[in-house]
Amino acid sequence: MRYISTRGKAPELSFEEAMLTGLARDGGLYVPATVPVMSRGDIAALAGLPYEEIAFRVMRPFVEGSFTDQEFADIIARAYDGFGHDARAPLVQLGPNHFLLELFHGPTLAFKDFAMQLIGQLFQSALAKRGERVTIVGATSGDTGSAAIEAFRGLEAVDVFIMYPHGRVSDVQRRQMTTPDESNVHALAVHGDFDDCQARLKDMFNDFEFRDRVNLAGVNSINWGRVLAQVVYYFSAATALGAPHRSVSFTVPTGNFGDIFAGYIARQMGLPIDRLVIATNQNDILHRTLQTGAYSTRGVTPSISPSMDIQVSSNFERVLFDAYGRDGNAVAQVMDELKNSGEFTISQGAINMLRETFQSGRASEQETMATIKDMLARTGEVLCPHSAVAVKVAEEHLGDEPMITLATAHPAKFPAAVEEACGIHPPLPARMGDLFARKERFTEVDNHLAALTKLISDRISS
Ligand SMILES: Cc1ncc(COP(=O)(O)O)c(C=O)c1O
Numbered sequence: 520m521r522y523i524s525t526r527g528k529a530p531e532l533s534f535e536e537a538m539l540t541g542l543a544r545d546g547g548l549y550v551p552a553t554v555p556v557m558s559r560g561d562i563a564a565l566a567g568l569p570y571e572e573i574a575f576r577v578m579r580p581f582v583e584g585s586f587t588d589q590e591f592a593d594i595i596a597r598a599y600d601g602f603g604h605d606a607r608a609p610l611v612q613l614g615p616n617h618f619l620l621e622l623f624h625g626p627t628l629a630f631k632d633f634a635m636q637l638i639g640q641l642f643q644s645a646l647a648k649r650g651e652r653v654t655i656v657g658a659t660s661g662d663t664g665s666a667a668i669e670a671f672r673g674l675e676a677v678d679v680f681i682m683y684p685h686g687r688v689s690d691v692q693r694r695q696m697t698t699p700d701e702s703n704v705h706a707l708a709v710h711g712d713f714d715d716c717q718a719r720l721k722d723m724f725n726d727f728e729f730r731d732r733v734n735l736a737g738v739n740s741i742n743w744g745r746v747l748a749q750v751v752y753y754f755s756a757a758t759a760l761g762a763p764h765r766s767v768s769f770t771v772p773t774g775n776f777g778d779i780f781a782g783y784i785a786r787q788m789g790l791p792i793d794r795l796v797i798a799t800n801q802n803d804i805l806h807r808t809l810q811t812g813a814y815s816t817r818g819v820t821p822s823i824s825p826s827m828d829i830q831v832s833s834n835f836e837r838v839l840f841d842a843y844g845r846d847g848n849a850v851a852q853v854m855d856e857l858k859n860s861g862e863f864t865i866s867q868g869a870i871n872m873l874r875e876t877f878q879s880g881r882a883s884e885q886e887t888m889a890t891i892k893d894m895l896a897r898t899g900e901v902l903c904p905h906s907a908v909a910v911k912v913a914e915e916h917l918g919d920e921p922m923i924t925l926a927t928a929h930p931a932k933f934p935a936a937v938e939e940a941c942g943i944h945p946p947l948p949a950r951m952g953d954l955f956a957r958k959e960r961f962t963e964v965d966n967h968l969a970a971l972t973k974l975i976s977d978r979i980s981s
Pocket residue numbers: 629630661662663740772773774775776777778779826827905906927928
């Protein structure tokens with residue numbers, strides 16, 4: 520399996536190389552040169568298998584040539600061993616045709632653990648074989664950072680620096696990042712928003728002197744491995760509800776477009792997904808883009824679903840690559856426009872493809888709060904605000920086929936918003952009970968590339 524860049528000018532790589540490289544050297548994102556298709560029989564055979572076995576069968580073709588079957592099976596087993604639910608991604612019924620896919624039973628209580636725990640194992644194995652060490656830098660609006668720190672803390676061959684927007688993550692999210700005391704973990708509170716953090720991360724990858732000197736690696740969904748791991752739960756959920764014999768739909772709370780892009784890949788692999796619905800909070804750039812055909816940034820308004828407070832949605836580039844007929848030059852051109860002017864207009868052909876592929880909706884702050892309250896009353900399920908955004912949008916898109924809404928975080932990560940909405944203060948699981956007693960350790964940094972690269976260089980050489 521070979522991987523190509525969405526901007527068409529970087530070298531083709533193997534899975535392992537693409538995983539360790541992060542952002543392509545032409546500024547693009549790596550995608551598979553071709554997406555492998557599973558037969559109906561192979562999809563049907565997944566029903567009822569343990570999550571780890573489904574993961575192996577779905578992901579195996581993508582890692583071809585980089586890991587042996589035994590290595591890969593062992594890596595998957597270790598990745599999901601620490602999850603707090605035997606099913607890993609259990610389904611809960613919300614209504615006659617509406618199901619919630621609970622993706623928050625991993626170590627940091629968010630869907631990010633599905634990919635990050637796997638990537639942690641894949642990095643360890645690849646770096647040990649190569650005898651290399653890397654500097655991982657990540658940008659987070661709250662959940663990627665804690666999941667990455669959990670996956671990489673204490674590893675010999677890795678330093679991990681996480682940039683989060685100062686004052687714009689929940690207390691639980693911040694403490695998950697600032698309380699680990701391993702010396703290879705560095706939490707950086709950046710004076711800016713998530714888009715600033717992600718922009719500086721991409722600047723670091725485009726600064727080749729820095730990138731090569733520190734052996735920079737990325738674990739945001741820039742990294743194809745992140746997206747790949749998320750494809751698996753689309754298969755586990757759909758087959759549990761009767762796929763491939765009947766189709767299902769998914770609604771996904773969306774920010775950086777990695778999770779829903781994983782659903783798009785699952786559909787390309789042959790999973791019968793009827794509708795893929797993008798759910799946004801009040802920072803609704805993706806919803807507006809589908810409606811108007813113009814991707815136009817407006818600045819972020821902080822919300823009660825902070826992990827989705829994003830304007831520059833990184834993985835949208837991956838679907839644009841397909842929408843523009845895999846024309847890397849066309850993608851590079853619109854991405855340059857976005858960088859220079861904060862907006863671009865999507866060509867008619869491309870927007871037609873996007874509108875055929877996705878539906879979308881938005882939830883205001885009041886609607887999100889009302890959904891948390893209403894779902895508790897109707898179903899007994901306490902939702903986090905991100906999942907509530909998606910449930911509200913999903914209810915507007917219910918049809919004849921089962922609708923599966925992704926619940927991306929545990930409500931205990933956002934206790935203030937949940938309590939205000941429904942009067943319940945969701946407790947942290949016992950194993951995290953002392954989170955607020957632990958000592959915090961972080962560094963405030965200005966939103967400047969030079970300040971960040973100096974800090975990182977100084978830390979890794981000390
Ligand atoms: C809890 C939660 N829900 C939804 C999202 C949005 O997912 P994505 O960025 O893959 O669109 C995020 C952030 O990634 C998140 O942390």
